[in-house]
Amino acid sequence: MDLGISxxxxxxxxxxKGLGFGCxxxxxxxxxxxxxxxxxxxxxxxxxxxxxxxxxxxVVTVAADITSEDGRAEVLKAAGAVDxxxxxxxxxxxxxxxxxxxxxxxxxxxxxxxxxxxxxxxLIPGMIKRGWGRVVNITSQSVKSPIPILGLSNxxxxxxxxxxxxxxxxxxxxxxxINNLLPGIHDTDRAAALDQxxxxxxxxxVDAARAxxxxxxxxxxxxxxxxxxxxCAFLCSQHAGFMVGQNVLLDGGAxxxxx
Numbered sequence: 001m002d003l004g005i006s007x008x009x010x011x012x013x014x015x016x017k018g019l020g021f022g023c024x025x026x027x028x029x030x031x032x033x034x035x036x037x038x039x040x041x042x043x044x045x046x047x048x049x050x051x052x053x054x055x056x057x058x059v060v061t062v063a064a065d066i067t068s069e070d071g072r073a074e075v076l077k078a079a080g081a082v083d084x085x086x087x088x089x090x091x092x093x094x095x096x097x098x099x100x101x102x103x104x105x106x107x108x109x110x111x112x113x114x115x116x117x118x119x120x121x122x123l124i125p126g127m128i129k130r131g132w133g134r135v136v137n138i139t140s141q142s143v144k145s146p147i148p149i150l151g152l153s154n155x156x157x158x159x160x161x162x163x164x165x166x167x168x169x170x171x172x173x174x175x176x177x178i179n180n181l182l183p184g185i186h187d188t189d190r191a192a193a194l195d196q197x198x199x200x201x202x203x204x205x206v207d208a209a210r211a212x213x214x215x216x217x218x219x220x221x222x223x224x225x226x227x228x229x230x231x232c233a234f235l236c237s238q239h240a241g242f243m244v245g246q247n248v249l250l251d252g253g254a255x256x257x258x259x
Contacts, residue, residue: 010086011037039066139181180246184223218254
């Protein structure tokens with residue numbers, strides 16, 4: 001299927017590895033030029049070169065902390081006119097509800113709610129002016145089914161979901177489509193860290209922890225960044241223009257719900 005986005009320009013955050021890289025790679029395969037952002041320059045440059053070599057598209061890299069005002073300003077200056085925005089940031093650390101301080105919540109809000117909101121506020125006006133735009137926010141299955149040890153993520157990402165629910169319906173008539181993509185467990189560094197956390201708390205091996213987690217997923221496995229990226233690319237495509245403010249689960253069936 002031709003997604004109809006060849007020649008568009010995309011900003012993909014936290015895209016040196018994991019789900020962000022999967023999204024950047026999938027968009028590049030459709031002929032989309034990229035601005036890739038991550039905090040650490042080395043892995044970011046390697047990821048960008050891999051995408052250039054495989055797809056022959058233009059890739060600009062900006063190593064900066066997208067959750068800071070200075071970092072966002074640097075990224076936005078390099079990005080220029082953006083047709084497609086994919087927001088993404090690593091989730092806050094796991095823990096227990098009684099241990100989190102106000103500062104812990106503020107840090108989670110900055111990374112997982114206020115940063116994507118600030119990016120949308122900066123870039124959607126240009127999309128409206130040009131009459132076309134796509135925004136995909138990578139959130140989490142936890143906005144549908146809260147994960148107790150990830151309470152900081154549950155809270156911040158649900159706040160972002162509420163903002164998108166209202167905003168998406170205000171800008172859809174001007175050609176700008178906003179949706180959220182809700183990952184379950186995928187084969188990324190984040191999943192490896194969570195599995196290691198189980199080992200640290202309960203003992204055993206990482207392989208055993210991974211197998212036990214996979215057994216709770218109806219699909220029987222972790223997701224891949226390739227299939228996640230392909231779904232993201234579809235949500236950014238010309239064919240997704242009637243999908244407005246949706247929360248699309250990509251979790252292997254882990255959330256047990258009718259809707």
